[in-house]
Amino acid sequence: MTPVRVAAAAANFTRDLAFDLDRIGVIVAHAREAGAAVLALPDGALGGYIHDLRHPDPSDRTVLPPALDPDGPEVRAVAALAGDLVVCLGFCEAGPGESERYNSAVCLTGDGVLGRHRKVHHPAGxxxxxRSGDGFTAFDTPAGRMGMLIDHDKTFPESARSLALDGAETIACLSAWPTSLTNRAPRMAQDRQARLFDLYDQSRAAENQVLWLSANQSGRNGSLHFLGRAKIVGPGGEILARTWSKGGLAVADVDPDAAIGAARAVLHHLEERRPDLYRS
Incomplete structure (x- = not known):
């Protein structure tokens, strides 16, 4: 595969879908101007995220973002903006029941949807x-085989490992990851959650020897202060490009085949596994 330019965004999104679509259009335009072929947008890029992780009231419908049809007009509008760009983004998906929702992600181009994911791991609150998703599945894109995770999914090594075992060479993790709720540091760089957010990104990339795109919300939403800190991580766990707390675009040039081949040339983590000795 020839080198590909990839991008991951840190940006703030709201309940105002028209505003969100305008912002997505601006970020897509910037990514296209930068020559990117793949763009990861945060969780809640359509409709924002919940306002309160400590005391959310499920009976209060204003707590949740608008529930969207994964094949509805908002997602189709993003596909029209994407054109030949591979774009991953998160949103709140309407479930089969009136009160049922999924925290979901979709990967698409102007030709349609390439892959979907429903968040499996939900933190307290x-x-x-x-509702939880039921698995992790990689999918083919013009930029190679990819997989997606959402937010808390990356806390669990099995999530990324499942995608890598399904052939994903690039994993996009879409987050709405805030600063610590219980012990917020005076500076964001010192915050416990900032440390964990970066640690998980680098660890999951290095464990599986894959290219890792980490997008995250920035700014404030209700009681939450999001970290930003979007980044591109190489298959050795090295940060190739990043943003900090404010909105921005992390952009890097990578040849996935060459980078992953080099990382796995001597130590090939997937082949060296001993699943016969692991407890189910």
């Missing part, structure tokens, strides 16, 4: 608001 969110578990009662969303």
């Amino acid at each position: 969110v578990a009662g608001l969303f």
